[in-house]
Structure formats: structure tokens, C-alpha cells
Amino acid sequence: xxxLTHTIQRFSAPLGRFLIGILFVQAGLGKVFSYAGxxxxxxxxxxxxxxxxxxxxxxxxxxxxxxxxxxxRIAAFALAGFCVLTAVLFHADFSDTTxxxxxxxxxxxxxxxxxxxxxxxxxxxxxxxxx
Numbered sequence: 001x002x003x004l005t006h007t008i009q010r011f012s013a014p015l016g017r018f019l020i021g022i023l024f025v026q027a028g029l030g031k032v033f034s035y036a037g038x039x040x041x042x043x044x045x046x047x048x049x050x051x052x053x054x055x056x057x058x059x060x061x062x063x064x065x066x067x068x069x070x071x072x073r074i075a076a077f078a079l080a081g082f083c084v085l086t087a088v089l090f091h092a093d094f095s096d097t098t099x100x101x102x103x104x105x106x107x108x109x110x111x112x113x114x115x116x117x118x119x120x121x122x123x124x125x126x127x128x129x130x131x
Contacts (some may be wrong), residue, residue, distance in 0.1 A: 013122025017066050020112050024063030024079065028056050036056065045090055058082050069125020073117050080113035 031038045031052065039049035058078065065075035087106035093099040121127045 010123050014124045016070065016112075017072070017116070017121060017125070019068055020109065020116075021063040021065075021067035023109075024059040025067070028059030029120070031056050046119065047089055066113075066121075069121030069127050072121035072125060072127050076113040076116035080110040080117065083107070083110040091101060 035052065042049045042052060042055075059082075062075045062079045062082070065071055066079065079106050083106040087103045091099045091103040091106060094103070114129075
């Protein structure tokens, strides 16, 4: 039974990192390919569109770092903050059910990232290969 538990733990970490990280890679790529529309949306929400390149870097870079387990704790901490910030700036209209769900999703993602901060990337990661 120990071997099965160990195997599940060993492979659940990279799978979990992939599942949480790919969301941000896709979002970053989406912003690259719809740059003008995203910039307009940011402006409409009162956020300067000059920040869009930083958002793209955070999503792509942070997402890839989490997926590959590279400086995972730092990337996860940054993305946790990013999730809370975007929840507050873009999804705090609790009179709109969709926005309330998006707010909750972002906060849950922040929680997942904080779990990575606390426990690290796991055995199958670049963090554990580069020592």
C-alpha cells in the first residue's frame, strides 16, 4: 500500500502543477493574440493598459514555471497575489452571479498556489533537479 501511495503522490504533484499552470499559459497566450481587446477591457475596468505586457509575462512565465516546477514557490506566490488582485479588480461585482463565481475561482486558485508555496513542487520538478 505504501508503494501505491508514494506513486500517487509522486505523479499527482506534476499533474496538479500542469493543470493549474496551463490555465495561466492559455490566458497569457489569449492576451497576446487579442492584445487590443484585452487592453480595451483593462481600460474599461479602470486598469492602465500599459500594464498588459506585465500581465502577459506573469501569466506565461508564472504558468510555465509552475508547470515545470522551476522556482515554484516564488512563481506560485506571485500568481497567488495575481489571482487575488484580479479577483478584486475585475470580478468583485457580487450582484452578477458570473462575476461572483469568477471571484471565487480566482480565490480558490490563490489557495492552490499557496499550497504550492507551502509544500513545494514535488519530486518530479526542476526545483529538485537543480541543486
